[in-house]
Amino acid sequence: MTHAIRVHDYGGPEALQWEEVEVGDPGPGEVRIKQTAIGLNYIDVYLRTGLYPQDQLPFIPGMEGAGVVTAIGEGVRDLKVGRRVAYAGPVGAYAQERLIAADRVVRIPETVSDETAASIMLKGMTAQYLLRRTYKVGPETTLLFHAAAGGVGMIACQWAASLGATVIGTVGSSGKALIARSHGCTHVINYREEDVVAKVKDYTKGEGVDVVYDSIGKDTFPASLDCLKRRGMWVSFGQASGPVPEFRINLLAQKGSLFATRPALGDYIATRKELVSTANDLFGVIAKGKVKIAVNQTYPLAEAERAHRELEGRLTTGSTLLIP
Template sequence: MARSVIFEAPGGPEVMKFVERPLGEPGPGEVRIRHHACGLNYIDIYQRSGVYPLPLPHGLGMEGAGIVEAVGEGVQHLAEGDRVAYASAPPGAYCDARVMSAAQVCRLPDGIDFRTGAAMMLQGLTVEYLFHRTVPLKAGDTVLFHAAAGGVGLIACQWARALGIRLIGTAGTDEKCALAREYGAAEVINYAREDFVTRVRELTDGRGVDVVMDSVGKATFEGSLDCLRPVGMMISFGNASGKVPPFDLGILGAKGCLQLTRPTLFVHIAHQETCQKMAAHLFEMVESGKVEIRIGQEFALQDVAEAHRQMEARSTTGSSVLIV
């Protein structure tokens, strides 16, 4: 048996509840993992609230770290007793243990602890695809990155610094701006006090940035387009403020032949070989010291509702984890 968090109807943090579920043995291509820690991400809130609908009842949580207890037929890259971490669909990581597909489960290097492993996979793999699989980036390019003091943002600040990319980060308080700068942002903008479009134009001598990486969505989308240079790339990869409403595609031409993409991590990691390569790259960045995973908050698994409240209030910084 394993303790798991489920929800039976969309709503606030209060809809989550604990149930006891039988585990069973892994089938072909599956493993059973005993968690030590689980990651918390904003996608969990989208799913719980119904922004991203799930068949109900359903579990929550997209990443975790722990020990492989059993391996199903055909699994070659993992063995019983391996230390592992993963980001993977379908949701269900908020639990003591689970049986799941092995394809996106990655062997965790000895130098990376379980808390860090649980905190880094979804956010770190997101940064990996943003910088290496979405648009060609090179040293000297300029990127505008919204929510730069969040879990993804702090990894992106460091990743950009390691690649020689000039990252302009936005955040909502002076403290968060200072944190983003500490972690590698070349410039920071407090959007609560400054118009980020005007400030970006000042920082780029009127040219605009090469790429915008925007997980905020509705509140920043139009302004983000106005920050781009001609033929620049807008990467919209989240909806923290709500979904971007429909718009006239001709706007992209009028604003300078802009490019727009809406990627998701789970398309990039759908194939086992690609997922394992991306994870190896992330692990190398962390073990080399180029990227530090900042865990700003830890919660016991039973306090998952409070964790969601704090994330929705935007009172968190860095990554957050549940300790099992």
Template sequence: MAKTVIIEEFGGPEKLKVVDREVGDPGLGEIRIAQQFAGLNFIDVYQRTGMYPGQLPLSLGMEAAGIVDAVGEGVTHLKPGDRAAYASMPPGAYAEVRVMPATQVVKLPDGIGFDTAAAMMLQGLTVEYLFHRICHVRKGDTVLFHAAAGGVGLIACQWARSEGINLIGTAGSDEKCALALEHGATHCINYRTEDFAAKVRELTDGRGVDVVMDSVGADTFEGSLNSIRPLGWMISFGSASGPVPPFSIAELGAKGSIKLTRPTLFTFIAERETCQKMADHLFEKVESGAVKINIGQRFKLDNTRAAHEALEARKTTGSTILEI
């Protein structure tokens, strides 16, 4: 039996329940992993509320790190005793032990702790694809990155600095802006006190940025479009403030033939070889010291509700993890 956090109906953080679940043996292409830490992400909130519906009862959590204790038939890249980490479908990371598909589970280098790995897999792989798998942001380019003091944002600030990319961040307080600047943002705009689109134009001498990376959604979408140079990119990769409402695609032409995409990480890591290459790139950044993972909050598995409440209230900075 393994302690597991589930929901039996969609709704608020009060719907989270801790139960004991039986854990079986891994089948074809699966592993069983004893988990040390799990990461907390906004996708967990989307699944809990039903914005991204799943079959109930549903165990939540998309990333974790621990030790492989059994492998099923056909699994050749992992063995019992391996240190491992993942960002993977299906959800179920909020658990002491789980059986799961092995495809997106990668070996964890000895130099990276379980807590660090759980805090960085989904967020770090997200940054890797944002910078390298869509429009290949180059040295000297300027990027607007919303929620720059969050878990993904602080990794993105450091990643940009390590590659000579100018990153203009946004955050909801002067303190959060200071944190983003400490982590490598070239500028950071407090969106509560300034019109970020107007400030972006000022900072770029009226040109606009090459790429916007926007995980906020409804609240920032229009301003994001107004911040992009002609022929630039709009990458909408999340909906923290709610989904982007319908709009006319003619706006993209009117604003300078802007290219718009709505990607998800799991498309990029669907194949094991690509997932491993992306993970290796992330591990290299972390082991070299170019990217340091900021764990801003730690909660016990039994206190997952409080973790969700803090995340939704935007009271978190950096990454949030659950200690299992």
């Protein structure tokens, strides 16, 4: 027997229960992993509350982890026992051991620790698709990144800066402003004290930005649209403050023939080839020192409830790990 965090009923952090579970042997195409580190992400809150409902209850939340392969199922050819691997999805990460499809894990390079890998798979691959595929960022790009001191923000802003972009970040405190500036932001706006739209217009000489990356949702709409230049792109990839209100699509025309998209990581790593390519790009920029990873908080896995309370209270910065 091993232990995991399970959710029996959707709800607050108290819904996270530390329990004994049985893992079993890997089936065809699966591997069993003894996990060494698990990433904490805001999507875990959406899973716990039922915003992203699961097929059945109880379930084990969590979408990101790293560890060592301890058993291999029939038909698995390119992994062996003892191999260090990491993954982002499917759900079930909050466990000491787990089963997972072999084609959903990637090998961790020798240059990357388990802790780093577990903290970057979801956030780092999200940053990769946002900057390299949803909108291809380059030296001519000026962008706005909300929650610049958050887990995705700290990775994406460094990466964007290394691509030559001008990065404007929003944060909620002076402490987080310092973090954002040290992680690639050219300009930082404290949204609690400053008018975000007005400051963006100041920094861009009235033009607006090419692209806004928005994981906040309700609280940043429609302000995010007002920060864009004509034909700019609004990328809504999360809703930390609640869902974006429904709006008529002609609003995009009224505000400058804007583009809007609601991407999800799963659609950018749907195939094995896409997954490996995305992960390798991420590992590459880390190996070259273009993106430095800060694991700023660690909690025992058994204390996932406390970790969730502090995450939702916006008391965390950068990456957070749960240690089995």
